[in-house]
Amino acid sequence: MTEIDSDRAGSGRSPVHPQPESGLSDLRRVGANPDYWYPVALSRKVRTGQVIATAFAGERIALYRGENGAVHALEDRCAHRQVPLSMGVVEGETLRCCYHAWAYRGDGRISQIPYLSKGDGRPPRGVRGYPVREAYGLVFVFPGAPEKAALTALPELPAFGSPAYKTMTFCRPVRCHYSFMHENLLDMNHQFLHRGVVGKLHPQLLESRTGTRSVEARYLFTHVGGKRNRGAELLATEGTGRRGSSDTMIIRTDYPYQTLDLVPQNAERPAFRLWAVYVPEGAEQRTCHAYGLLMIAKPRIPGALHLAWPLIRRFTERVFAEDRMAVEAEQRAWEEQNEDRNHEVFPLILDVREVLRGNGVPLRPSSGAAACGPALGV
Amino acid sequence: MTEIDSDRAGSGRSPVHPQPESGLSDLRRVGANPDYWYPVALSRKVRTGQVIATAFAGERIALYRGENGAVHALEDRCAHRQVPLSMGVVEGETLRCCYHAWAYRGDGRISQIPYLSKGDGRPPRGVRGYPVREAYGLVFVFPGAPEKAALTALPELPAFGSPAYKTMTFCRPVRCHYSFMHENLLDMNHQFLHRGVVGKLHPQLLESRTGTRSVEARYLFTHVGGKRNRGAELLATEGTGRRGSSDTMIIRTDYPYQTLDLVPQNAERPAFRLWAVYVPEGAEQRTCHAYGLLMIAKPRIPGALHLAWPLIRRFTERVFAEDRMAVEAEQRAWEEQNEDRNHEVFPLILDVREVLRGNGVPLRPSSGAAACGPALGV
Amino acid sequence: MTEIDSDRAGSGRSPVHPQPESGLSDLRRVGANPDYWYPVALSRKVRTGQVIATAFAGERIALYRGENGAVHALEDRCAHRQVPLSMGVVEGETLRCCYHAWAYRGDGRISQIPYLSKGDGRPPRGVRGYPVREAYGLVFVFPGAPEKAALTALPELPAFGSPAYKTMTFCRPVRCHYSFMHENLLDMNHQFLHRGVVGKLHPQLLESRTGTRSVEARYLFTHVGGKRNRGAELLATEGTGRRGSSDTMIIRTDYPYQTLDLVPQNAERPAFRLWAVYVPEGAEQRTCHAYGLLMIAKPRIPGALHLAWPLIRRFTERVFAEDRMAVEAEQRAWEEQNEDRNHEVFPLILDVREVLRGNGVPLRPSSGAAACGPALGV
Incomplete structure (x- = not known):
């Protein structure tokens, strides 16, 4: 853990903030900082000799895997x-334009331009290329300043x-600004949303820590019925063999992950x-692609996890679907109201907003209505 | 009948107005006056312990029926x-937010906010509640100034x-400004639209009366063929046993009904x-929900109306479908031209426009493209 | 051939223009000149006693064929x-409004206005009528200044x-500005797009000629494999009995055809x-309707062309589908970038742009978002 500036007990500050964050810029208009590595595809979706379309924050990207196995990322416009x-x-x-x-x-x-002779003059400049790395079954690109790529760790x-x-790997489009996703996960008081699958949980915030680039919360979860x-x-029990009446959950936003x-x-x-990371798609960043890696401890009995796998996937898909329903409803409300009217009462969430705001970048001015939208498949 | 200021024979004034209503505000940009009771759902659609989404003029409303049977209407945003x-x-x-x-x-x-202690400070303000009444199988809300609700009759x-x-009860979305619906019904010269079901009718305007809040027209209908x-x-004959060669039709706009x-x-x-009443849905009021109660006289022979019921419903549905086709085409033309270019020649219709304009309210400025649209189900 | 001002060998000028056409108006915002005859329907689609909807550059047009067989074109709004x-x-x-x-x-x-008496005053002005001609199985209208219609040849x-x-007649909607279609056909270097059906072709530009209203290119096509x-x-062989190793192709834009x-x-x-001609549909001319007449030489053996017909149609449909995919992708890129960033290196295409720009007209200011769109059927 790095950059922790202050500790704060969950009850140390009044959790009631009766006024929205007046005077601050609208968080839903803050762009994700491009000077990080972001996944833009699952590795297995970019097959040798094939090309696919993806995007980061309105920048369309063509990903292709050459014959030698390396993935390349180019601006997706000839x-x-x-x-x-x-x-x-x-x-x-190389990648050859179809036209x-x-x-x-x-x-x-x-x-090459097939119909131009060598002596025909200076060929035009090409297109933007992005630094690419593959790790964890994902293709990461670095959409920011290229010279920072080598200095920035995956x-x-x-x-x-x-x-x-x-x-277990997840990859799903979500029609909301990435910030709603961070707030969703950090505020465990939303377990009511999942009451159909998790029963009645009582989450108690034990401690939270906020830094310039991070917020960490430690909760105690008690199952109280249902x-x-x-x-x-x-x-909750895989790999440990234990089922406690109460579990500890540590949630951390470490920008942008x-x-x-x-x-x-x-x-x-x-x-x-x-x-997890929530990669903005369109230029207005009103949609994102959520990438998640759920690393589950293997139990002592070999093969048990294999048997449990489909049930765990079904559970996580359902939880994710419920979360998506909520955050997409938040995004729709924001679009209708054309501003952020959230009225937060939980200090932790005010903190993560500050982190996302402070580390983000201004949105680039949109070039018209038809910016790269959510229909884009990955 | 109230507020009738003047009488006027249908032929007393030249029916030709060669110029559109220049200088007047565009009627299709006049909002429905919220200081009336408007139906926003059929009573039977709001079941005990259930909640549904509805809307008035861009204000989203959550309707729920508590365990004691009363319906409540809240602003539909936590x-x-x-x-x-x-x-x-x-x-x-009570109604508990899902999130x-x-x-x-x-x-x-x-x-209640489950995770806030009593001593945690002043809870934030709630949401808007609307006065609600149930009558005629409909749930009415009062979207205007709440203190006027008690003084305003259903x-x-x-x-x-x-x-x-x-x-017989009707409830249908129509993609047009409510004013097109008033004009449609009052101008009986549009029977050509229904020629396939009513034959050839000759409507003769006998008399019209206009007040500050109302317009009433009395027509003589003669069936001349088809x-x-x-x-x-x-x-046309139920309850009366008579089938005249000519019927009298009295049509009245009594704002907003x-x-x-x-x-x-x-x-x-x-x-x-x-x-009937045409309840605007979106903030720009380019769509409405038409609610209609068709009260049919029972014939002397018991059970006869029961047998006729499906035929009557089919007939009225077809007439409504034809009217909807016409008024939605008018709305589309208005949207393409971005202004009202109607060129009315019938004085009655100029009068009802004046009534709708004079009793309406300015549209609230829209907060962006994604205002509450017609897809909203009731 | 008329209006040829200059001859130019294909290799006479450097084909590399490293800078886009800075300073020039955006070609994709240039409207098609209405002072020409444009097809707006296939003749067989306008049956006697029937009316259909069509459009030119955002002007909605009602086409109907009267009982005497003549087609009339009216502004499509009562x-x-x-x-x-x-x-x-x-x-x-005559054409009677449904309402x-x-x-x-x-x-x-x-x-006639059925419910107005003769003495009721001056009836309002009517609607715009368009000059109409039928030829080649197409209904042409003249959307420009009516007095020029008689002076303008089909x-x-x-x-x-x-x-x-x-x-063989073609009629297809294409979601792009008409200029992309002219550029597509004139630049035969795009044969790579059709490699699946035409094999590997080597197009060599022999000569091009540019006039104030026309551009003509003469290519030699050599089949080099595939x-x-x-x-x-x-x-390629119908009517000639010959199959050369190289064919000559003469492509000509003779504005607007x-x-x-x-x-x-x-x-x-x-x-x-x-x-061929590409008739703009919406007011912003971001969509067009491509009309094509493919006149195929009949072979000496009677009936042979009849047998070949389905194969030829399938081939041309596939080539058209590939071209459409490319030009619609160009249109989408233009809409996202909100300007023309094409970086042309082929002088011929710079010439045809100049012809389309010089003969076009300014786009009329759009009257809102819902202008006559591509969903309009013909």
Whole structure:
């Protein structure tokens, strides 16, 4: 944990803020900072010799895997007539536009215009190329200043490679600003939304810590009644063999990523660890693509996790669907009201807003109504 | 009948107005006056312990029926994060938001925030509550100044409760400004639109009366040829046993409602009475929900009306579908031209426009493109 | 060929223009000049006594065929309440609005308002009528200054009536500005787009000629490999019996029309001749309707063309679908970028842009978002 500036007990400050954050800029108009590595596709979706379309914050990106196996990321518009390069053809390590067959190298430079002779003059500049890395089964690009890419680390996920954990991967479009997702996960008082699958939970905030780039909350969860879904049971006990009457949940926004660790009572290690990031799609960042890696501790009995896998997936899909319903409703309300009228009473959430605001960037001015929208598939 | 200021014979004034109403404000930008009772749902759609979403002129409303049977109407956005309360849960007489479980009383005040202690400070203000009344199988709300609600009467419909009449209820979304609906019904020269079901009718305007809040027209209808639909026959003769070669039709806009009585030749009472209102849905009031109560006189032979019922409903549905096709085409033309270019030649219609303009209110400035639209179900 | 001002060999000027056309107006905001005859429907779609809706550049047009067989074109909005006249009823040579039964003559003047007496004063002005001509199985209208209609010739298509040719007719909506279509056809370097059906073609520009209203390009096509679709084979050899290793293709924009003639090696006449025009639909001209007449030389063996017909149609449909995919992608990029960032390197295309710009007209200011869109059927 880095950059923790202050500790604060959950009850140390009045949780009631009767006025919205007047005077502050509207968080839903703050853009995600591009100077980080963001996943824009699952690795297995970018097959050798194939090209797909993806996007970051309104920048359309063509991802292709050359014959030697490396993935390249180019601005998804031919320099000639702006036809998407993702409609093109991979040839070795180059990508050829489908229309007039201009060919590009992985860095975006033009390698050939078939109908121009060598002596015909200076060929036009190419297109933007993005730094690319593959890790954790995801293709990451660096949409910010290219010179910062080498200095910026990919997120570290020790559990991903550990033999003690197995990873379930999620990738879903959500029609909301990424900030709603951070607020959703950090405010565990929303368990009422999941009452149908988790029963009646009493979350108690034990402690929270806020830094310039991070907010961390530690909750104690007590199950106080109601029927709990079998998938929820399995997920909370896997790898630990324990089922406590109360579990500890540590949730952390570490800009721009988010993590959640669940530690059952008296267990030495988390029963599961979630890593997530919400990648804005359109230029107005009113939609995002949620990528999640759920690393589940393997139980001592070999094969047990394999059997539990479908139930755990069904449980997590349902929880995610409920969360999505709520955050998309928030986004719709914001669009109708054309401003943020949230009236937050939980200090933790005011803190994470400040972190997201302070680390974000201004939205680029939109170039018209038809900006890159949510229909874009990944 | 109230507020009739002047009488005017249909032929007393030149029916030709070669110029549109230049200098007047665009009627399609005049909002419905909220200081009246408007139906926003059928009573049977709001079941005990259930909540539904409805709207008046861009104000989203959550309607719920508490355990004691009373219907409550709240602003459909939680004060906390603006998630629709219509996604929530009814508990006794309160409504609990689905997300963080904030609970509201029927008047909109917050009754509980589960994770806030009593001593945690002043809870935030709640949401707006609307006065509600149920009558005629409809749920009415009063969207205007609340203190006027008690002073404002519900419409009086003596035929509704009378043993001599039976009521057929209509509830349909129409994609047009409510004013097109008033003009449609008052101008009986549009019978050409219904030629397939009513044959060839010759409507003659006998008399019209205009007040500050009302316009009334009395027509003589003569059937001059063409085949008449069986449902039309039944509707025009029910309860009276008579089928005249000419019927009298009295149509009245009594702001904001509208009525139509059909009295067959030599009959003592109307064969049917229609009461209707067109409730704007979106903030720009380009869509409305038409509510209609068609009160049909019972014939002397018991059970005859029961047998005729499906034919009458089919006939009225077809007439309504034809009217809707026309008024929605008018709305689309208005949207394309971005102004009202209607060129009215019928003085009655100029009068009802003046009544609708004079009793209406300015549209509230829209807060962006995504205002509450026609997709909203009731 | 008229108005040829200058000849220029294809290689006479550097084909590389590293800068876009800075300082020039955005071609995609140039309207099609209305002072020409434009097809707006297939003749067979306008049946006697019937009316259909069509459009030119946001002007909605009602086309109807009177009992005497002549087609009339009226502004598609009743002068009364703007309901589309295309929803109306043809009576003899007049068109009656479906709503209040106002009747119009073929020139747009009102012939009757049923409920107005003769002495009731001056009837309002009617609606706009368009000059109409039928030729080549198409209904042409003249949307410009009416007095110019008689002075403006329909396009001349001698092959259409010739017994040596048979015509295949096309009519398709395309979601792009008409200029993308001209550029697509003139730049034969886009054969890569059709590689799946035409194999590997090497187009060599032999010569181009540019006038104030026209651009003509002469290409030599050499088939250098790859499998060629059977329909392509048939189309290129019909009527000539020859299959050269290289064919000559002459493509010409003769504002606002476009033609393409294919002459096989050593043949005396074209194997086919294409005539096309791209008629803008919406007011912003971001969509068009492509009309094409493909006149195919009849072979000496009677009936052979009949047998080849389905294969030729399938081939041309596929080529058109590929072209449409490309030009619609260009349009989408333009809309996202809200300006033309094309970076043309082929002088011929710079020339045709200049011709389209110089002969076009300013777009009329749009009257709001809901202008006549691509959903309009013809």
